[in-house]
Amino acid sequence: MGALTIALLVSGGVGAHADELDDRKIEVEQNLDHLNEDMEVLDDDIKETDSKLRGLQAQLPAAEQALADAQGRVSRAADEAADLARRVQVARETRDQLNVKIAEGKVKLEDSKQIIGQIATEAYKRGGVSSDLSLLLNASADGNLAAGMDLADQAMRSQNAALDSLSEQSATDANAKLRLAAVEEEITDLKSAADAALVREQVARDDAEEKKQSLDGIISQTDALSAELLAQRPRIQEKLRVKEAEQVQINGQIKERQERLIREEAERKAKAAAAERKRIAEEKAKWEREEAARAKEAREEAARQKKKNSYVKPKYVAPAPQAAPQERSSWGLIRPVSGGRQTSGFGWRPTPAGTIDYGGRGGYVHAGVDWGFGGQCGSPVKASADGEVWMAGWGGSSGNKVTVSHGVVKGKALATNYHHMQRVVVNVGQHVKQGQVVGYVGTTGNSTGCHMHFETIINGAAVNPLGLL
Structure with a gap:
């Protein structure tokens, strides 16, 4: 689920202070650090332009420092x-x-x-x-x-x-x-x-x-590349609209199935309760029949013995209902990948100052958590918990994707999504165990680096996976 930012020049005055240069360096490093999510909705030509732009940006602090040093030598x-x-x-x-x-x-x-x-x-x-x-x-x-x-x-x-x-x-x-x-x-x-x-x-x-x-040349090239990227904004906005509609449709399908799971779980519990009530009623009727027979036998015995019937009918005590399975105290999920470095978190993030806001909303929502692998694909992706495979295969902008339903947990329907995999090794309808390999880290779909994009869906809505792991 890609970010919608392409870093532009944040040009500083000639001879910028050291702290300003440090801030610029940190900003550039952060933009490069979020490469995976920043590029997922972009086409190859825009990615190439953006790559050039980021390269020029990375040169800015050094170029400005070189100019400041040279001016210092002039002054001295x-x-x-x-x-x-x-x-x-x-x-x-x-x-x-x-x-x-x-x-x-x-x-x-x-x-x-x-x-x-x-x-x-x-x-x-x-x-x-x-x-x-x-x-x-x-x-x-x-x-x-x-x-x-x-x-x-x-x-x-x-x-x-x-x-x-x-x-x-x-x-x-x-x-x-x-x-x-x-x-x-x-x-x-x-x-x-x-x-x-x-x-x-x-x-x-x-x-x-x-x-x-040299600095003026970098600034001039950066301005030109930024203008190119701005010109592509309408095309990217259309892609975003399609991507968001696709995501809404997918989440809607997951929500529909999860709601059905909840209904089925409620029906199952209702049937279990009805069956339990029927069992208790049948046991009570049986006990009453047996008790009537015992009372009759006692009366007959009393008559035979010509003794007063002193039989006292005991009070019926219903058997205790069978104990329901104990609910787990946590969600019970595990991290889907070993190693890797978290490169993106979950939630709304404002568009950084000096960058292109392709969506025009001042920011975007990253619907999952990303772990990057430094350009190395192939690490195994494991199921976070036991469940049924609902989706396995090509997922459009999500690339090779797997969705696993974990049923109803804590009264809520839980599913997990695994995106951009190199390949998938499970099938729809298959039941998987926690820790079982479902695929391998890749960079398929709208992705520019080997990483695992992991989502947790509760009742049809994406929630922060780090709160469940």
């Missing part, structure tokens, strides 16, 4: 290139500041040299610093020696200060030039690294673009 490469560009800019600003300092130092150096040169020139003109200070220091006309000495001291301090400034500036300029050389080398290294980072960024962008084109 861009950050690296931007950081290196910033460091190059900082190094260039440092170089420019050092050049300004060196230029300023050069001016200061020239000023110091000029001062020293003036002092040296003046000393040269005056024949050097000598004991005749008034000549060098241009002493006042009155020839004040103290003032002359003060001026000489000031001149010496100026000369020494100029020399110190010259030495300090020379050292500063030398250090600035060394730093400038190191900065220039750093700029060269950073520029080389920045160029390499830009190359890596471009490679990462090209890779991301390739991944995006």
